[in-house]
Amino acid sequence: MSVRRPAVAGYFYEGRRESLIKQIEWAFTHKLGPGHIPRVSEVRNKESIGFVVPHAGYIYSGPIAAHSYARLASEGKPEVFVLLGPNHTGAGEAVSVWSEGAWETPLGRANVDVDLAKEIISNSRYARPDKLAHYEEHSIEVQIPFLQYLFKDVSIVPIAIMYQVPEISEDLAASIFKASSKLGRDVVVIASTDLTHYEPHERAVEKDKIVLDKIKSLDPVGLFDVVLRKNISMCGVAPVMTLLYYAKLSGSSGAEVLKYGTSGDVSGDKSLVVGYSAVRILK
Numbered sequence: 001m002s003v004r005r006p007a008v009a010g011y012f013y014e015g016r017r018e019s020l021i022k023q024i025e026w027a028f029t030h031k032l033g034p035g036h037i038p039r040v041s042e043v044r045n046k047e048s049i050g051f052v053v054p055h056a057g058y059i060y061s062g063p064i065a066a067h068s069y070a071r072l073a074s075e076g077k078p079e080v081f082v083l084l085g086p087n088h089t090g091a092g093e094a095v096s097v098w099s100e101g102a103w104e105t106p107l108g109r110a111n112v113d114v115d116l117a118k119e120i121i122s123n124s125r126y127a128r129p130d131k132l133a134h135y136e137e138h139s140i141e142v143q144i145p146f147l148q149y150l151f152k153d154v155s156i157v158p159i160a161i162m163y164q165v166p167e168i169s170e171d172l173a174a175s176i177f178k179a180s181s182k183l184g185r186d187v188v189v190i191a192s193t194d195l196t197h198y199e200p201h202e203r204a205v206e207k208d209k210i211v212l213d214k215i216k217s218l219d220p221v222g223l224f225d226v227v228l229r230k231n232i233s234m235c236g237v238a239p240v241m242t243l244l245y246y247a248k249l250s251g252s253s254g255a256e257v258l259k260y261g262t263s264g265d266v267s268g269d270k271s272l273v274v275g276y277s278a279v280r281i282l283k
Helices: 017-029 058-074 114-122 141-151 166-183 201-216 220-229 237-249 263-267
Strands: 048-053 080-086 095-097 102-105 108-112 127-129 155-161 187-192 197-199 254-262 273-282
Touching: 017 058, 017 141, 048 058, 048 237, 058 141, 058 254, 058 263, 058 273, 080 114, 080 141, 080 166, 080 237, 095 114, 102 141, 108 141, 114 127, 114 155, 114 166, 141 187, 155 166, 155 237, 166 187, 166 220, 166 237, 187 237, 197 201, 201 220, 201 254, 201 273, 220 237, 237 273, 254 263, 263 273
Parallel strands: 048 187, 080 155, 080 187, 095 127, 108 155
Antiparallel strands: 048 273, 095 155, 102 108, 197 273, 254 273
């Protein structure tokens, strides 16, 4: 079996099982987090189509990400998570799907839903089976320990997106929708992004509000346009656009910002910050 080994364990998050569990619980109970360790519902209540989550080191963005995962816990375990992340490395395909085997973290292995991955690829003009894009990419990897902490055994389809334009996001969203509908999968889509990078706190907050307004409006093209026009250094615009297109196809009723913050809120240094947000896309 093909196993993707962790690339950023011990760097973006703790590299040992017990330390990682403590770090995740720290994120949930942090003053910027939900404030409690969530209880996982034994009953599946599908009230959310997907979530936006950050992907920085847990010490900075973990408490913000924890808001999305706390809400997810309250809805119970879906069959599979489609994990969308930007391709920071520039390696691999335009849209790279890890289509077999498993991903490993200090909390165990998350198995890839092979049938769903293959069906997504077959319905897309751009998605290809590709591992190269994923070997050193952190944006998807850092989501998996949160999922494993909550649900233990999880099924995933990891997808890294290099070319961040509406055409590709719309195509990928349609392929995810068609594939999950055909196979009857209960899917939650996780779109990984950080927001404004390395600007003063006040300016980052101002720019990120514009981004979040477009997300709340379920407006992928508007999001793309404003990121270009306002020179917003959001790294995962394609994953979020894909989620928004998918939300439209799924008949979403809207979006809710669960939490926003910056690295300065954690560190106290607000001279140059990175923005993070947890957003829920409603059914």
